[in-house]
Amino acid sequence: MSNKRVHDAKNEILQELTRYQTQDFSFTSGHILGSMCTQPHPIAKEAYMKFLETNLGDPQLFPGTKTIEQKVLSFLLDLTHAPTTAAGHIVGGGTESNITSMWIAKVLTGKREIIIPESAHFSFQKIASLMDMKLSSIPLTTKFVMDITKVKQAITPETAAVVGIAGSTELGAIDPIPELSDLCREEHLFFHVDAAFGGFVIPFLKRLGYDVVDFDFHLPGVSSISIDAHKMGCAAIPLGALLLRKNMWLDAISVKSNCVSTEWQAGILGTRSGGPVAAAYAIIKYLGKEGYTNLVKQCMETTLYTEERIRQVGLEVMMEPTMNVIGIRLSHPRTIVEKLTKLGWKVNNLDRISSIRVVIMPHVTKPIIDKFIPDLQKVCQESGEL
Ligand code: 0PR
Numbered sequence: 370m371s372n373k374r375v376h377d378a379k380n381e382i383l384q385e386l387t388r389y390q391t392q393d394f395s396f397t398s399g400h401i402l403g404s405m406c407t408q409p410h411p412i413a414k415e416a417y418m419k420f421l422e423t424n425l426g427d428p429q430l431f432p433g434t435k436t437i438e439q440k441v442l443s444f445l446l447d448l449t450h451a452p453t454t455a456a457g458h459i460v461g462g463g464t465e466s467n468i469t470s471m472w473i474a475k476v477l478t479g480k481r482e483i484i485i486p487e488s489a490h491f492s493f494q495k496i497a498s499l500m501d502m503k504l505s506s507i508p509l510t511t512k513f514v515m516d517i518t519k520v521k522q523a524i525t526p527e528t529a530a531v532v533g534i535a536g537s538t539e540l541g542a543i544d545p546i547p548e549l550s551d552l553c554r555e556e557h558l559f560f561h562v563d564a565a566f567g568g569f570v571i572p573f574l575k576r577l578g579y580d581v582v583d584f585d586f587h588l589p590g591v592s593s594i595s596i597d598a599h600k601m602g603c604a605a606i607p608l609g610a611l612l613l614r615k616n617m618w619l620d621a622i623s624v625k626s627n628c629v630s631t632e633w634q635a636g637i638l639g640t641r642s643g644g645p646v647a648a649a650y651a652i653i654k655y656l657g658k659e660g661y662t663n664l665v666k667q668c669m670e671t672t673l674y675t676e677e678r679i680r681q682v683g684l685e686v687m688m689e690p691t692m693n694v695i696g697i698r699l700s701h702p703r704t705i706v707e708k709l710t711k712l713g714w715k716v717n718n719l720d721r722i723s724s725i726r727v728v729i730m731p732h733v734t735k736p737i738i739d740k741f742i743p744d745l746q747k748v749c750q751e752s753g754e755l
Contacts, residue, residue, distance in 0.1 A: 394715055396730075399737045403717035405538075405566050407730040409605040409648060416644075416651035417605045423643030425459070429630030434643035437650045441598070444653050445610050448572050449564075449585040449594055456616030458636050459646060461607035463565030464492040466595035469611045469622060469636060471496045471530060473593070474559040476621040480529035486515035486544055488537040490563060502529065513537070513688055513722075515544040521552065530559040530592075535584035536567020539719050539726060540687055541694030543567060543582045550590030559592045565609065568596030570692045573665035576658070581691065586614060593618075601693075603656070603664070603731065604649035664731050668693040672729040675738050682746045683755050687722065693729040696722065697745075699754055708748035714741060 394401055396408035409417070420434060428435040442457035451457075460466050467490065471483060481502045485493050487509050497504050505523045510516050515533060524531075531553050533544035546562060553560035562584055564571065574581045585594060594612040598604035613619065619635045626634040656664070672693045676686055679697055687696030699705055702725045706718040717726040749755040 396732045398713075399732065399734070400713050401715045402727045402729075402733060402737075402741060403715050403725075404730065405600045405728055406606060407601075407603055407732050410603050410652045410655065412655050413603065413605050413648035413652040417648040418644070420643040420647035423647075425641040425643050425646065426634070426639045427629045427631075431643055434646065437643070438646045441608075441646055441649050441653065442610060442612075445568075445596055445598075446612060448658075449568070449596065449612055450587045451612060452586060452614065454615050455586065455613060456619055457610050457612045458619065458622075459641070460609045460611055460636065461638070462599060462609040463490060463563065463595050463597050464495065465637060466565065466597075466609050466611040467492045467532075467561070467563060468496055468499065470561045470593045470595065471502065472500065472637075473613070473618050473621045474530035474561065475500055475502065477618065478529045478559060480527050482525060482527045482529055484520055484523050484528060484531045486532070486534060486537075488513065488515075488534060488539055488542065489532060490534075490538050490565070493532070503527075513540050513542040515549070517545055517548050517552065520549065524556055524558070528556075528558055530561055532561045532563060533584075534567075535562050535564035535571060535582075536692055536694075538566070539694075539722060539724075540696045541566070541570075541690060541692040542688065543571070543584060543691055546582055546584045546591070547588055550588035552590070553592075554590035560590050562591055562594045565595045565597045566600050566694075567692060568594065569598065569601035569661065570665055570668075573658070573662045574669065574692065576662045577666055577669070579669070586612075598649040598653070599645070601665070601668075601730070602649065602652065602661075604652050605645050608645040608649045665693075668729050668731060668733075671733060671735055671738065674735055675727065675729060675742075678738060678742045679745075682742060682749075684745075684749065687724050695727045695729070696724040697727065698724050699749070701752060701754070704752050705745075705748055705754065708752065709744065712744050712748070714744060 423431045423434040484505045507519045533549045597609040599606045599608045623633045623635040685698040
């Protein structure tokens with residue numbers, strides 16, 4: 370092909386891609402109020418592109434990228450007060466972390482029952498189906514957290530693990546992790562904390578002086594933690610980690626690997642891009658704990674402002690926000706979501722608890738909320754919610 374024809378073909382393909390891309394919502398629009406992800410920071414984007422060809426499934430081919438992976442894990446282990454015996458595994462996100470953790474619990478205990486709160490992320494449904502495990506779903510208290518007395522009653526000789534959530538998908542609620550930790554310690558049970566969202570929020574809320582529940586390895590009964598950098602960590606998708614109290618538990622999910630440069634490979638995936646790991650490292654290093662504290666401060670202030678504005682128009686919030694997630698109580702949430710979508714706003718329908726969810730990520734600012742509230746008020750008046 371001539372240079373001109375190559376150039377034209379390239380342009381045509383890129384134009385086609387742009388046509389598809391314009392159908393997508395973009396975080397820059399400021400209208401995405403229902404996502405637990407945000408626009409990756411420019412430094413994360415640049416780092417991602419730089420490591421596009423790397424494969425963490427073959428660490429001897431990419432030892433430099435492997436070192437970056439260890440550095441990301443070290444930051445996360447430090448953030449969660451992990452003991453020196455701890456280790457971590459980089460995964461694609463909360464779903465993969467939760468699956469991997471329950472895989473470990475199943476192998477270590479040889480048992481199949483998992484005790485989860487009613488508010489658990491739907492990844493546990495996948496776990497039950499994939500690994501032939503049985504879920505025992507615990508009702509919530511009026512504060513939308515796991516009822517500890519019901520957890521005690523649900524423990525059986527077949528219990529493989531108990532799961533608590535530090536930042537629930539629906540409302541950002543934090544289960545009574547310290548009490549669950551004590552209980553699991555007494556009963557010698559594997560205790561997994563799903564902090565996919567809250568893991569990058571709670572440590573910084575604590576630094577800011579907010580009174581939040583402990584959730585991490587400080588608590589001796591916590592066995593493993595899911596934490597996602599592609600949510601409040603502002604890294605690029607996909608980047609999560611499963612953190613484990615004991616590094617030897619990685620053996621439970623390792624197999625002998627032929628052809629690649631390591632003898633053993635841990636986890637679900639084989640080939641894994643180093644791009645997201647480099648992106649996560651870049652943003653972690655760039656922001657540091659100080660930078661994340663400022664981000665969380667900003668998100669929390671906007672959350673409290675939003676809560677106030679919601680109450681002012683006469684609507685009710687599901688609970689006082691613990692973190693940057695707000696549930697708004699409605700009789701017909703689906704109708705409101707549809708009407709808001711027509712006005713260009715993306716919020717989530719929480720049919721299960723008759724409400725809608727707004728997540729105040731770093732791209733959601735007070736001026737955006739000032740535009741959103743009148744539209745919310747209008748659609749609620751039209752629909753008889755107000
Ligand atoms: N655990 C918790 C507590 C979660 O909230 C989520 C996802 C997961 C695990 C699973 O994480 P991955 O989706 O990374 O595997 N919660 C988000 C939610 O349902 C996922 C999400 C994010 C959905 C951005 C939409 C979106 O635009 O809201």
